[in-house]
Amino acid sequence: MDETRIVIRVDMxxxxxxxxxxxxxxxxxxxxxxxxxxxxxxxxxxRNIVHYAKEGEITLSTLNKSEACGIVVVARDKGPGISxxxxxxxxxxxxxxxxxxxxxxxxxxxDEFKIDSRPGHGTTVTIKIWKR
Amino acid sequence: MQLRDALVAKVSTFRSRGVIVDVTVLDVMDxxxxxxxxxxxxxxxxxGAVTVIVGIQPEVAFAMVQLGLTLEGVATAxxxxxxxxxxxxxxxxKVSAPRDG
Numbered sequence: 001m002d003e004t005r006i007v008i009r010v011d012m013x014x015x016x017x018x019x020x021x022x023x024x025x026x027x028x029x030x031x032x033x034x035x036x037x038x039x040x041x042x043x044x045x046x047r048n049i050v051h052y053a054k055e056g057e058i059t060l061s062t063l064n065k066s067e068a069c070g071i072v073v074v075a076r077d078k079g080p081g082i083s084x085x086x087x088x089x090x091x092x093x094x095x096x097x098x099x100x101x102x103x104x105x106x107x108x109x110x111d112e113f114k115i116d117s118r119p120g121h122g123t124t125v126t127i128k129i130w131k132r
Numbered sequence: 133m134q135l136r137d138a139l140v141a142k143v144s145t146f147r148s149r150g151v152i153v154d155v156t157v158l159d160v161m162d163x164x165x166x167x168x169x170x171x172x173x174x175x176x177x178x179x180g181a182v183t184v185i186v187g188i189q190p191e192v193a194f195a196m197v198q199l200g201l202t203l204e205g206v207a208t209a210x211x212x213x214x215x216x217x218x219x220x221x222x223x224x225x226k227v228s229a230p231r232d233g
Contacts, residue, residue, distance in 0.1 A: 018160055036191035043162040101163040105199035
């Protein structure tokens with residue numbers, strides 16, 4: 001399975017990650033609207049890495065299930081982790097003075113959303129979107 | 133950040149009453165960008181000028197709404213032309229009406 005891996009450290013990496021996401025989506029025949037949803041979700045996840053973990057990676061891969069075609073984005077870091085996941089998934093909650101829209105927003109943008117985080121061990125967010 | 137500082141300084145230099153921020157080239161507006169933009173608008177407002185955001189693309193608008201970004205309290209217009217028309221309306225000095233004798 002083809003996999004693209006992008007190291008996330010600085011702002012420019014966020015742009016690179018969302019551009020690869022958009023390119024992959026467009027290449028697979030996703031609509032412009034869905035490609036924008038993917039790029040936006042990647043941007044949020046990459047921004048979280050830069051902001052909270054300082055360093056991490058985003059991997060993009062394609063999914064093929066019978067006739068369905070999709071994209072999986074995994075955002076992984078070894079940062080401080082999230083101590084209260086339930087709170088972090090609540091709209092408007094933020095520990096950093098941001099809008100608190102990131103994670104719950106990303107969940108709404110995508111078809112599938114999974115988050116795995118342990119304090120001191122980092123965070124992994126996996127999102128999927130299927131071609132409509 | 134550079135844009136913000138430069139813009140706030142220019143509002144002082146030119147004693148601007150209106151500012152247009154054209155985001156036509158932006159293909160993604162995440163929560164960070166949205167917050168930066170909102171803060172910028174509020175700072176300019178505190179300097180006494182009005183800002184209007186123009187050119188949010190349809191797909192970007194769709195993604196923003198899905199994400200929960202409303203840019204509440206921020207004026208928006210379709211394009212540069214509409215933005216200018218908006219500023220024209222809002223920044224025109226109100227001339228007090230002549231009193232009836």
